[in-house]
Amino acid sequence: MIKKTALVLLLSSSLIYAQQITPGNYQARNETELVEFEFVLPPKAYDFNTSDLLVKWHVIMFDLLEQSTGYTPNVAGRSLAYVNLAAYESMLPGHxxxxxxxxxxxxxxxxxxxxxxxxxxxxxxxxxxAIFSMVDKMFATAPYVWMEKVWAFKDSVNGVLESQLDLVTYQKSKNYGLAIADLIYDYSKTDGGHQSYIRSYDMNYLLPACEACFEIHRQADVENTGPLHPQWINNRTFVAENNTDFGIKPKVTFSKYPESPFYKMANEVYEESKTVNPGNKKYVIANFWDDAAGFTYTAPGHSFALLTMVMRNRTISLAEATEIYARLGIAVNDAIICSWKGKYKHNLIRPVAYINRYIDSAWEPKLLTPPFPEFPSGHSVQSAAMAEVLTATVGDNQEITDYSKFWVGEPRKFNSFWEAADEVSISRLYGGIHYRDALDQGQDMGRLVGKNVLEHLKFRAD
Structure with missing residues (x-):
């Protein structure tokens, strides 16, 4: 519920305009709606020959991530990566x-x-x-009403651009974008994750059984009978050097004894949860970065949203924007694969299972525990990869206002991508679903993924 006067930003095909509302006069509209608190963004006329084109397409994709069945964080990160790879490759003849x-x-x-x-x-x-064709292919489970928006936006932009060009240039460029999309989509089919939205949970996967081993928390996951994407560890990374878990492993050895470091680490989660209560800052942070599939952008989508909110206020060339978005997609996709390699290698027990067994049988975390192993924190890995890449390509000391979770509370403001990534990471401790070791070492893994993307890929010609 919106408890105070807010600003709704209504995204049309050509501009964003503002309307002051109160809870009493707010009504949902057909356009994508974003709610901001306590500050006003000026209206903006979009120029589809610039980075604005990518901003608008990503706003549409964020809706698709929320509305499409099977778009887990893994699937979301993979889809965004390939869409943006196609966008980058399609602009090359002109640059x-x-x-x-x-x-x-x-x-x-x-x-x-x-x-x-x-x-x-x-x-x-x-x-x-190219983006349209990739979205049409990658979001196969999107509801028809949302795909209508995809087709309508594509047609509206084509109409604007066609009016600016001669027929030969327009048709050649359109056909080229569609051809690149076919090329990239065919490439995507061979990475191990093709059509992974069809079945998220592997009912045939046998979880290892031991005192330290992960087990599915049935109160949170009654809808499935298996872990999430256990075979994702075999997916192809974009950067060869990222096809690894970097040798990162838990620093704290499992133990059930009260004086052991592992027990103390779990007890930190337990005691911290007592300070996370409705309305306070920690509670807001935990829920702001929850990013669960089915009703949010997911964690990878949230990382893309941070970039998109910056790009909305900083128009740059289309070519430069496709490079930045492509780098981010590659980094996030590889980060998820790396984190999954660690998760299913170590199969570490989640806090809820450990705490219920050894500390407090009635305890429940503030967030639902997801159905995959604990170490490392996937949120920490992918957000650190995001911060590493975007700090290098967009800049440090970057003011960011994140209004993507208006139903949680006021938008969160950050002074850099790393400040946002640090909050992403600690939110999982507040939520009660990760130990601190998984957060710290998850960020270490994400940094390495991001560094590899920056060091091993050359976007600019010599």
Whole structure:
């Protein structure tokens, strides 16, 4: 419930405009709605030949992530990565200062036929149609009413761009974007995660049985009978150097004895939970970064939302924006794979199971415990990878106002991507679903993933 006067930002196909509302006069609309508190963003006219095009497409995809069945964090991160890879590759003919990622990311070879040159080419038209085609393919379970928005936005942008171009340039660019989408989609089919939205839980996977081993918390996950994506560990990373868990393992050895370091680490979660109560800051933080599949953008989507909120206020060239979004997608996708390698390698018990067994049988965490092993924290890994990449490409000391969770409370404000990532990480302790070791070492893993993306991929031509 909105408890105070708020600002609803209504996103149309061409601009954002503001309307002051109160709880009494608020009504839902057909347009995507975002709610802000205590500050006003000025109206903005969108220029689809710039980064604005990616901003608008991501706002649409955030809705799809919320509304589409099977879009777990793993599936969401993978989908956003491939969509943005296609966007980047589709703009290349118009920008010889950039180069393809062919031969740089694993198993991706771009045929020479795609090197069509700058003549009669418009990057925005190619990008618009490449993103549309990828979204149409990747979000197969999206409700029809939401896919209507996808088609309508694509058509509206095409209409604007077609009016600005000669027929040959428009048609060539449109066809090129669609061809790149087909190329990238075919590439995506071979990574191990194709159509993974169809079945999230593996009912045939046998969880290891031991005192220290993860077990599914049935009160939270009565809808499934297996763990989430246990085979994700075999998915192909984009960067070869990220096909690893980096040798990161729990620093605290399992023990059930009260004087042991592990017991004390679990007891920290237990005692911390007593300070997390409705209305206080820790409670708000825990829920703000919950990012559970089915009603949020998911954690990878939330990372993309941070970038999108910055890009909404900082218009840059379309080419530069596709590079930044592509880097982020690659980093987040690889981060999830790395974290899953750690999770199903160590199969560490979750706090709820340990605390119920050895400390307090009636205790419940503030957040639902997800159905996969504890170490490392996936939120910590992917948000650290996000912060590493975006700090290098967008900048440090970047003011961010995150209004993506208006139903939780006021928007959260950060002075850098790392400040946001640190809050993402500690939120999992507040929520009662991770030990501190999983957070700290999860961030270490995410940093390494991000560094590899920055060091091993060359987007700019020599």
């Amino acid at each position: 010889p200062e950039y180069q393809s990622l062919s031969g740089q990311i694993q198993e991706y070879k771009r045929p020479e036929d795609y090197d069509v040159g700058e003549e009669y080419f418009n990057d925005a038209t190619a990008v618009n149609n």
